[in-house]
Amino acid sequence: MTNADKLKKLLEVEIIPDLEVAIDELFAAIDKAKNASKEQKEDLEEMREMRTECFAIIEELGRNELEEDEIDELLAELIDMKTEES
Numbered sequence: 001m002t003n004a005d006k007l008k009k010l011l012e013v014e015i016i017p018d019l020e021v022a023i024d025e026l027f028a029a030i031d032k033a034k035n036a037s038k039e040q041k042e043d044l045e046e047m048r049e050m051r052t053e054c055f056a057i058i059e060e061l062g063r064n065e066l067e068e069d070e071i072d073e074l075l076a077e078l079i080d081m082k083t084e085e086s
Contacts, residue, residue, distance in 0.1 A: 003068070003071050003072055003075050004061050004066070004068075004071050006075055007057070007061065007071055007074055007075045007078070008058055008061050010075065010078055010079070010082075011054045011057060011058055011078070012058065014082065015054055015078060015082075016051060016054050016055070019047055019050055019051045019054070020051065022047055023044065023047050023048065023051070026040060026043060026044050026047070027044075030044075057074065
């Protein structure tokens with residue numbers, strides 16, 4: 001499996017679903033409170049941007065628009081991010 005395949009799988013199987021769960025949980029918290037704090041709004045915007053970036057990376061991978069070193073760097077960053085969360 002190439003690093004491009006690993007990156008795509010990591011995004012599709014772990015990163016994007018995790019972001020979507022976090023977004024849903026934040027929406028639920030906002031709904032329960034009937035009002036969003038400034039911090040919640042900022043967090044929501046940041047997570048939405050991250051999700052959009054993840055989908056863009058998957059599209060770029062599909063069109064072979066990323067260089068091998070970019071793929072390696074993204075993969076390493078995402079693995080580090082996932083490791084810090086655990």
